[in-house]
Amino acid sequence: MLKRLGAWLGMVLLASPLWAGDLEGVVEIRSALGRRPRGKQQRIPGQQNGALYQAPARLTTPVDEVTNVVIYLLDTPGGPNKPAHFKINQKNRQFSPYVLPVVQGSTVDFVNGDVIFHSVYSQCDCGPPFHLPEFPQGESRSITFNQPGDVELFCAIHSEMNAHVLVLETGYFTMPDAEHKFKLDGVPPGKRILKAWHPLLKNPVTRIVEVPANGSLRIDLSL
Numbered sequence: 001m002l003k004r005l006g007a008w009l010g011m012v013l014l015a016s017p018l019w020a021g022d023l024e025g026v027v028e029i030r031s032a033l034g035r036r037p038r039g040k041q042q043r044i045p046g047q048q049n050g051a052l053y054q055a056p057a058r059l060t061t062p063v064d065e066v067t068n069v070v071i072y073l074l075d076t077p078g079g080p081n082k083p084a085h086f087k088i089n090q091k092n093r094q095f096s097p098y099v100l101p102v103v104q105g106s107t108v109d110f111v112n113g114d115v116i117f118h119s120v121y122s123q124c125d126c127g128p129p130f131h132l133p134e135f136p137q138g139e140s141r142s143i144t145f146n147q148p149g150d151v152e153l154f155c156a157i158h159s160e161m162n163a164h165v166l167v168l169e170t171g172y173f174t175m176p177d178a179e180h181k182f183k184l185d186g187v188p189p190g191k192r193i194l195k196a197w198h199p200l201l202k203n204p205v206t207r208i209v210e211v212p213a214n215g216s217l218r219i220d221l222s223l
Helices: 002-015
Strands: 021-028 070-074 085-091 094-096 099-103 106-112 118-123 131-135 140-145 149-154 162-168 181-187 190-197 205-211 216-218
Touching (some): 094 162, 118 140, 131 140
Parallel strands (some): 085 106, 099 162
Antiparallel strands (some): 021 181, 118 131, 149 162, 190 205
């Protein structure tokens, strides 16, 4: 009985750090953001009906860009987020979500929710580019992201469609909520490098923080 209890306690200690703190705060964007880039349209082989490719019109709604910020830690392995399976929808000639942070090794399904055709192609410096040729409504195509970095996405049919998959080496990352608040739970204590990234900012904001062994550290970020 004592041996079993000791083994169980050992597994608990290994599964979670003895000491860990939380990072939380509020994010605001004060810098001017550039426009989202446009991709390059490509000729569609054998196109018979232009309506299948060019309609419906893209919906435009106000975007709270703070919710597209990714906050993550450098050189901090582990974390609550793990490699997993995700989905990016193509609807109303938009990728949704616009920004998707994932741990390297994750797979993303691109799902066409429009009545028209879409494709997906990438631009990045973190690995070989890919191009998923046009596919119709209800179908999906998948890519596994094995190399860290910012993978920018476009549709070769609708040049205004743009999105980003931010592939990270750490599972310690989060995004602000609708009230611009963020929280990273269970961070190993000590000096850490925290970054706040947005695809339309030239450089991410970097902060060196001292994570407490327990409790929470408040850090507000202005980009």
